[in-house]
Structure formats: C-alpha cells, structure tokens
Amino acid sequence: MSYEFVSGIVYSNTGPRGRPFVPFVFALFMFLLLGNLIGMVPYTFTFTSHLIVTGTLALVVFVMVTLLGLIKHGLHFFTKFIPKGVPAALLPLMIPLEIISYFIRPISLSVRLFANIMAGHTMLKVFAGFIVMMAGGMGLVGYLLGLLPFALVVVLIGFEFFVAFIQAYVFALLTTIYIQDSLDLH
Amino acid sequence: MTMLLTAPRRRRIFASAAAAMVVLAGGAHAALAAEAHQRGLPQFDATFFLTQLFWLALIFGTFYILIQGVAVPTLVRVLETRDSKIAFDIARAEELRNEAATVSAVIEDKIVHARDHARTILSLANREAENVATARLAMFDARISGRVRDAERRISHAREDALRELPAQVGTLVQEVVGRFTPGTAEPTLAAAAVQAEINERAH
Numbered sequence: 001m002s003y004e005f006v007s008g009i010v011y012s013n014t015g016p017r018g019r020p021f022v023p024f025v026f027a028l029f030m031f032l033l034l035g036n037l038i039g040m041v042p043y044t045f046t047f048t049s050h051l052i053v054t055g056t057l058a059l060v061v062f063v064m065v066t067l068l069g070l071i072k073h074g075l076h077f078f079t080k081f082i083p084k085g086v087p088a089a090l091l092p093l094m095i096p097l098e099i100i101s102y103f104i105r106p107i108s109l110s111v112r113l114f115a116n117i118m119a120g121h122t123m124l125k126v127f128a129g130f131i132v133m134m135a136g137g138m139g140l141v142g143y144l145l146g147l148l149p150f151a152l153v154v155v156l157i158g159f160e161f162f163v164a165f166i167q168a169y170v171f172a173l174l175t176t177i178y179i180q181d182s183l184d185l186h
Numbered sequence: 187m188t189m190l191l192t193a194p195r196r197r198r199i200f201a202s203a204a205a206a207m208v209v210l211a212g213g214a215h216a217a218l219a220a221e222a223h224q225r226g227l228p229q230f231d232a233t234f235f236l237t238q239l240f241w242l243a244l245i246f247g248t249f250y251i252l253i254q255g256v257a258v259p260t261l262v263r264v265l266e267t268r269d270s271k272i273a274f275d276i277a278r279a280e281e282l283r284n285e286a287a288t289v290s291a292v293i294e295d296k297i298v299h300a301r302d303h304a305r306t307i308l309s310l311a312n313r314e315a316e317n318v319a320t321a322r323l324a325m326f327d328a329r330i331s332g333r334v335r336d337a338e339r340r341i342s343h344a345r346e347d348a349l350r351e352l353p354a355q356v357g358t359l360v361q362e363v364v365g366r367f368t369p370g371t372a373e374p375t376l377a378a379a380a381v382q383a384e385i386n387e388r389a390h
Contacts, residue, residue, distance in 0.1 A: 003257070003258070003261045003265075004265070022258070023250070023253050023254045023257075023258045024250065024254075026253055026257075026258065027246070027249055027250040027253045027254070030249070030253070031246055031249055047238070047242070049229065050229050050238060051229050051230065052210065052229075052234075052235050052238045052239060052242075053238060053242050055210065056203075056207065056210055056239060056242055056243075057242075057246070059202075059205075059209065059210070060202050060203045062202075063202030063203075063205050064202040067202060114229070118229060
C-alpha cells in the first residue's frame with residue numbers, strides 16, 4: 001500500500017522512466033517516516049531532528065541528481081541554468097539566480113525536515129514543562145490551570161503525527177521532482 | 187533508457203553517499219579538532235557527528251539494500267499477480283456472460299416457436315369442433331323439421347276431416363236439440379247446408 005503510494009508519486013512525476021528510482025525514493029520515504037514516527041514514542045531519540053542526518057540524506061540526493069544530469073546530458077547540463085523565454089538582457093541576472101536556487105536545494109531539503117521536527121519536539125517539551133510548572137507550583141489553581149497546556153500538548157502530539165507524514169512525503173516528492181528535472185530539462 | 191540507468195545509477199547513489207559522508211566527516215572532524223565540547227543545542231554538537239554519520243550510513247545502507255533486493259521485487263510480483271488475476275477473472279466473467287446470452291437467445295427462440303405451434307394447433311382444433319357442431323346441428327335440424335312437417339300435415343288432415351264432418355255433426359245435433367225441445371222434427375240437411383255455406387264463406 002505504501003509502496004503503491006510512493007510508486008504513484010514517482011510515476012506521476014517522471015513517467016515510466018522513473019522505474020529505477022522507485023526503490024530509492026521508497027527507501028528514503030520509509031526511512032524518514034519511520035524516523036519521524038519513532039520520535040513520537042516517549043523517551044525515544046528522533047534522529048531526523050539532527051541536521052547531520054537530514055543534511056547527509058539531502059546531500060546524497062543532491063549529488064545523485066547532479067551526477068545523473070551530468071552523466072546523462074554531459075556539458076549540456078549547464079543549459080539548465082538558462083530558463084526558456086528570457087530576453088537576453090536579463091540573462092546576467094537570471095543565471096546567478098538559477099545557480100543559487102539550484103545549490104540551495106540540499107540546504108532547503110535538509111533544513112525543512114530538521115526544523116519542522118526539531119521545532120515540533122521543542123514546543124512539546126516547552127508545553128510539557130509548563131504543565132509541570134503549573135501543577136507543581138501553584139497548588140489547586142495550578143492543577144486546574146495545568147489542564148490548558150495539557151490539552152495543548154495533546155493537540156500538538158496529533159499535529160506532530162501529521163507533520164511526520166507530511167515532511168517525509170515532501171522530502172520524497174521533492175526528490176522525485178529533482179530527479180525528473182535532472183532527466184528532462186537539459 | 188531505464189535499463190541504461192539502473193546499474194550506473196546505483197553506483198552513482200553510493201558514490202554520492204560516500205562523497206556526502208566524506209564531506210561531512212571532514213567538516214565534523216575539523217569542527218571537532220577546532221572547538222571543545224560545547225553545551226549548546228545537541229543537534230549542532232560536533233562530538234557526535236562522526237558516530238551519527240556512521241550509524242546513518244550503516245542503517246540507511248542496509249535498509250536500502252533490503253528494499254532494493256527483497257521488498258520491491260516481492261511487492262511488484264504481488265501487485266502484478268493481483269492485476270493479472272483480476273484481469274483474468276473479468277475476462278472469464280465476460281466470456282461466461284456472452285455464453286449465457288447466446289443460450290438464452292436460443293431458448294427464447296424455441297419458446298416463440300413452440301407458442302406459434304400451439305396456436306396453430308388450437309385454431310385447427312377450433313375449426314374442427316366448429317365443423318362437427320354445425321354438421322350435428324344441421325342433422326338435428328333436418329330431423330326436427332321433418333317431424334314438424336309430418337305433424338303439420340296430420341294436423342291439417344285432421345282439421346280438414348273435422349271441417350268436412352262438421353256440417354253433418356251439426357245437423358244431427360240440431361235435430362236432437364229440436365227433437366227435445368219441440369214436438370216437430372227438423373231437417374238435418376238444412377242445418378248442414380247452412381253450416382257448409384258458412385264454412386265456404388269463411389274459407390274465401
């Protein structure tokens with residue numbers, strides 16, 4: 001079922017050419033999803049909230065996509081940075097922009113996942129701290145007031161599950177799009 | 187084109203993974219050598235970079251190899267078996283439906299023919315019965331009309347006889363009556379002639 005989900009993503013973006021890449025995208029998606037979901041269990045360690053981990057994975061994807069483009073298209077690969085239908089006068093502006101937006105891909109990919117997961121867990125910890133502070137410090141009133149951050153923590157946990165799925169999906173989707181970009185627009 | 191990309195692509199992935207690891211490991215080592223252990227965000231604490239990279243490489247590599255070698259072929263095989271079975275079932279259902287359609291058409295045909303046949307037989311039988319009935323009716327009719335004619339003839343004969351004898355009878359009667367009530371006698375022939383004249387008059 002999840003395999004069909006991932007292969008659906010790959011085939012709808014790349015078409016039948018994407019067949020060799022389905023295992024990799026599938027492995028990536030399942031790895032990140034498992035990582036995110038493991039982190040939702042109390043007292044576990046969320047490895048996807050470490051920049052090293054997500055950075056490495058993003059770098060792997062980036063280097064793979066670049067090598068793919070270079071090997072497939074040769075030096076013609078660098079025409080990717082010249083967008084279509086741009087008047088020649090704007091090219092000195094457009095080309096650096098394109099290059100920058102290309103090289104920022106690994107950074108954006110890794111930081112997106114890392115920041116989402118880390119921020120979610122940090123918020124959970126902060127609000128959990130509030131519960132303890134309120135319930136412990138202020139007596140009976142604190143006990144009752146402590147229900148507010150408790151409710152918030154429950155809501156946040158639900159939200160974190162949602163974010164876990166979404167972020168893994170987005171990572172896999174963007175990987176597929178970059179692969180497609182590399183295969184095609186050169 | 188896809189075949190062209192499989193093996194080189196795998197090599198490419200591992201190459202890129204190795205390159206990334208080397209880059210980051212170099213960075214981590216530099217950071218480690220340069221800074222002391224710091225009490226900041228553990229995500230950025232360089233002490234653990236190398237270990238994290240090692241375990242990441244190990245686990246993701248194993249995961250990927252497992253998926254590439256085992257999971258994907260199994261899943262592809264299962265999905266294809268499922269699809270082919272469904273297609274086969276649909277084709278078979280189509281086949282059977284067509285067969286059923288032809289058989290039912292034949293049956294319909296036969297029913298229509300049988301009904302026609304029954305109708306013709308019925309009409310023939312009706313006509314037969316009609317004929318027989320008319321024949322018998324005619325026979326009875328003839329018999330009865332014969333009898334009626336005989337009876338009428340007898341009646342007319344009797345009537346004529348009666349009329350013929352009426353004058354004589356009346357004469358005798360008159361004579362009797364007169365003889366009883368009067369001392370004289372009457373002529374029977376006179377009364378008979380009068381009655382006869384009356385009968386003749388009435389007959390014309």
